[in-house]
Amino acid sequence: xxxxxxxxxxxxxxxxxxxxxxxxxxxxxxxxxxxxxxxxxxxxxxxxxxxxxxxxxxxxxxxxxxxxxxxxxxxxxxxxxxxxxxxxxxxxxxxxxxxxxxxxxxxxxxxxxxxxxxxxxxxxxxxxxxxxxxxxxxxxxxxxxxxxxxxxxxxxxxxxxxxxxxxxxxxxxxxxxxxxxxxxxxxxxxxxxxxxxxxxxxxxxxxxxxxxxxxxxxxxxxxxxxxxxxxxxxxxxxxxxxxxxxxxxxxxxxxxxxxxxxxxxxxxxxxxxxxxxxxxxxxxxxxxxxxxxxxxxxxxxxxxxxxxxxxxxxxxxxxxxxxxxxxxxxxxxxxxxxxxxxxxxxxxxxxxxxxxxxxxxxxxxxxxxxxxxxxxxxxxxxxxxxxxxxxxxxxxxxxxxxxxxxxxxxxxxxxxxxxxxxxxxxxxxxxxxxxxxxxxxxxxxxxxxxxxxxxxxxxxxxxxxxxxxxxxxxxxxxxxxxxxxxxxxxxxxxxxxxxxxxxxxxxxxxxxxxxxxxxxxxxxxxxxxxxxxxxxxxxxxxxxxxxxxxxxxxxxxxxxxxxxxxxxxxxxxxxxxxxxxxxxxxxxxxxxxxxxxxxxxxxxxxxxxxxxxxxxxxxxxxxxxxxxxxxxxxxxxxxxxxxxxxxxxxx
Numbered sequence: 001x002x003x004x005x006x007x008x009x010x011x012x013x014x015x016x017x018x019x020x021x022x023x024x025x026x027x028x029x030x031x032x033x034x035x036x037x038x039x040x041x042x043x044x045x046x047x048x049x050x051x052x053x054x055x056x057x058x059x060x061x062x063x064x065x066x067x068x069x070x071x072x073x074x075x076x077x078x079x080x081x082x083x084x085x086x087x088x089x090x091x092x093x094x095x096x097x098x099x100x101x102x103x104x105x106x107x108x109x110x111x112x113x114x115x116x117x118x119x120x121x122x123x124x125x126x127x128x129x130x131x132x133x134x135x136x137x138x139x140x141x142x143x144x145x146x147x148x149x150x151x152x153x154x155x156x157x158x159x160x161x162x163x164x165x166x167x168x169x170x171x172x173x174x175x176x177x178x179x180x181x182x183x184x185x186x187x188x189x190x191x192x193x194x195x196x197x198x199x200x201x202x203x204x205x206x207x208x209x210x211x212x213x214x215x216x217x218x219x220x221x222x223x224x225x226x227x228x229x230x231x232x233x234x235x236x237x238x239x240x241x242x243x244x245x246x247x248x249x250x251x252x253x254x255x256x257x258x259x260x261x262x263x264x265x266x267x268x269x270x271x272x273x274x275x276x277x278x279x280x281x282x283x284x285x286x287x288x289x290x291x292x293x294x295x296x297x298x299x300x301x302x303x304x305x306x307x308x309x310x311x312x313x314x315x316x317x318x319x320x321x322x323x324x325x326x327x328x329x330x331x332x333x334x335x336x337x338x339x340x341x342x343x344x345x346x347x348x349x350x351x352x353x354x355x356x357x358x359x360x361x362x363x364x365x366x367x368x369x370x371x372x373x374x375x376x377x378x379x380x381x382x383x384x385x386x387x388x389x390x391x392x393x394x395x396x397x398x399x400x401x402x403x404x405x406x407x408x409x410x411x412x413x414x415x416x417x418x419x420x421x422x423x424x425x426x427x428x429x430x431x432x433x434x435x436x437x438x439x440x441x442x443x444x445x446x447x448x449x450x451x452x453x454x455x456x457x458x459x460x461x462x463x464x465x466x467x468x469x470x471x472x473x474x475x476x477x478x479x480x481x482x483x484x485x486x487x488x489x490x491x492x493x494x495x496x497x498x499x500x501x502x503x504x505x506x507x508x509x510x511x512x513x514x515x516x517x518x519x520x521x522x523x524x525x526x527x528x529x530x531x532x533x534x535x536x537x538x539x540x541x542x543x544x545x546x547x548x549x550x551x552x553x554x555x556x557x558x559x560x561x562x563x564x565x566x567x568x569x570x571x572x573x574x575x576x577x578x579x580x581x582x583x584x585x586x587x588x589x590x591x592x593x594x595x596x597x598x599x600x601x602x603x604x605x606x607x608x609x610x611x612x613x614x615x616x617x618x619x620x621x622x623x624x625x626x627x628x629x630x631x632x633x634x635x636x637x638x639x640x641x642x643x644x645x646x647x648x649x650x651x
Contacts, residue, residue, distance in 0.1 A: 015094065015156040019145070022184055026124070031186075034180055035191070035195070037120075037121045037124060037180055038067055039198065041067075041069040041117070041176050044118060045073065046202055048071050048073025048074060054073035054074075054172075054173060055072065056071065056209070057069065057070070057071045057211045057212070058071070058211075059211070059214070060213075060215075060216065061190050061195065061214070061215045065179055065189065065190075066177055067178060068175065068177040069176050070175040071175075073174065077089075078132055078134055094122065094143070094157055094159065118176075121176075122143050124145075124156075125143075125179055125180055126145060126181045126182070127142065127143065127145070127160075128142070129141075129143075129176070129177045130175070130176050130177075131175040133169050133173055138165070141159065141164070143160060144157075144158060146158055192217075196213055196225065197613050201236075203227035203228055204229050204232060204235060205280055205335055206232075207231070208228065211226070211227045211228065231253075232264065233266040233335055234253045236333045237266045237267060238251060240619075244272055245624065246270050247268075247270060247329070247384065248269065248380035248384075261356065262336060262337040263335075265335075267330055267331060269330050269331075270329045270330075272329045273391075274529075277289075277296075277327070277332045277334065280334070281338055281343075281351050282341060286350055289351075290351025291360070292334055292351050295359070296360055296361075298361050299364035299368065300364060301320075303365050304326045304384070304385070307369075313385050324395070325391040328391035336356060336360065338353055395471075397472040398470070398475060420455060420457050420482070421449075421456040423449075423452060423455045424452055431501065431502045432502055433501075433504070434506045434596070435522065436456060436509075436583070440584030441458070441583030442459075443458075444584065444586060445588075448591045449592065455486070457483065457486050459518070461479070462514075463522065463525065465521055466525040467528065468622070475491070487501060487505070487530075489530065491530065495529075495532060497536065500538065504603075505538055506540045507519050507523075508595065511580070512581065523539070523618075539605070540603040541603065542595050542603060543603070544559075544586070546559060548580070549567050549575050549576075550571075550575060550577075551571045551576070554571060557594050559602070583595075
């Protein structure tokens with residue numbers, strides 16, 4: 001540290017920076033980052049389809065852990081780059097910030113990372129093979145991340161061959177096969193559910209595009225599936241509402257194009273009490289909304305209020321209804337294609353282009369007004385107004401319920417007296433709230449916790465299923481009122497993340513059917529009324545052990561049935577085994593040691609990578625229709641294995 005000069009400055013060549021700091025390019029080296037590699041190549045193929053240069057994308061998951069993405073677009077240019085003196089294929093796969101998406105001439109719309117994606121995939125793969133089919137000629141080039149003895153390091157994405165002609169072909173497009181590098185990723189196994197879910201979403205968002213998924217790891221009769229939806233996002237809304245009860249059978253579909261912008265919106269209103277609006281820009285999800293979503297909502301509210309006055313439902317002296325009244329029970333998918341999208345927000349999940357709002361607003365307002373006036377839609381329009389008026393009445397009732405909840409949260413009448421054991425720490429970013437099933441387990445948790453940063457809130461019985469209740473009914477439930485008061489954020493439209501008193505909210509329930517049900521109920525509540533907590537990663541699930549295996553002075557806690565045989569083998573013959581039926585069977589020291597101590601515990605973070613699929617799953621598991629829930633649980637749930645059902649719910 002005594003000397004520091006220019007010779008100490010490290011210059012990273014080529015793709016070395018990607019391998020040294022992969023998190024900067026793909027976010028994480030966990031399973032999310034692994035799948036990010038696949039999305040980068042898939043997005044390039046989807047860009048070809050979105051710009052009308054192709055209509056088919058094929059994705060294959062191979063037995064050796066590699067993946068192939070093939071399209072019938074224009075193909076990566078094989079000719080020599082005038083400045084770099086290498087082929088276009090080599091430029092794309094070895095040069096960061098190189099591609100054909102910067103100047104707007106080659107692609108009107110793009111969802112990729114503008115040239116970073118393909119080279120990053122190459123940098124983080126053991127090997128990558130690219131084939132392109134252009135002008136009736138097939139070309140091939142191979143790359144690999146190999147050890148360089150002279151430099152004493154791994155050289156990332158090194159060309160192992162020149163781009164060579166391998167024959168003649170009538171095909172067109174690009175084909176990329178890559179093997180994620182085990183030296184980079186914690187896990188290199190692609191998850192079929194994750195891949196199929198994203199490909200299905202892309203098929204909905206790109207109407208008429210054929211997306212084929214083949215998983216060679218599956219039995220022959222289950223390997224192939226094709227996604228193609230001629231109805232586009234209208235079919236998407238139909239899928240999301242399949243387990244709900246729509247107020248009108250037809251999906252409202254609006255689309256238009258102006259000034260190099262393309263817009264589509266599809267929606268249907270159901271008898272549920274929450275709105276579900278999903279928006280996308282260039283096939284990229286925008287979970288935080290943005291100007292396109294604001295424009296849609298503003299236009300819809302304006303058109304509905306004008307219609308209500310025109311038909312006499314709202315009189316001259318009446319106030320307009322709120323947008324949330326009209327959107328109660330709505331499932332909507334909004335998508336737009338923008339030449340130069342600008343993303344905002346902490347996670348870049350919100351569209352910021354100011355010019356998009358008036359364009360979307362004009363499109364939706366004009367087309368929806370025409371739709372409302374059509375003779376065939378008068379009955380549907382009447383149902384929508386009836387639903388909105390009922391929602392307005394409930395909103396007023398909810399306002400009164402919130403006032404009651406606020407009054408009860410005062411020192412004299414708080415529902416938390418005798419329930420919440422608060423922590424002494426005042427730094428919200430360091431504090432944790434355990435929501436614990438039952439008074440017995442709550443007592444152990446209160447005694448075993450570290451009171452400096454851990455607060456305990458026991459639940460007395462099961463809360464309501466928020467999926468089937470209106471907001472005013474939720475607010476009248478004592479268990480939910482306790483949670484709302486403890487968190488300090490408010491609820492629904494009044495929710496403020498900045499007021500959160502705890503950085504981690506940890507659901508701690510028994511590892512049985514009742515515990516799984518309580519977890520599902522609480523997750524549904526958070527998803528419906530405090531979604532920001534899920535989106536920002538504040539919700540966790542504690543994982544208490546299922547067994548204690550002992551022999552003499554040796555003991556080992558076992559957290560699922562899968563790990564039990566190995567634990568028994570380590571302990572040896574003559575062991576005794578205790579099966580924990582519930583949290584209440586553990587004393588405070590055991591609960592601390594296994595489930596609450598940050599040094600030893602395992603927490604499952606509940607994330608929201610795919611909001612639309614989460615919406616569908618919540619409806620299946622917690623909605624009114626019994627048969628879809630029965631089919632899903634009988635297919636996926638095994639309550640003897642904690643990781644099975646839990647993993648499905650968390651997805």
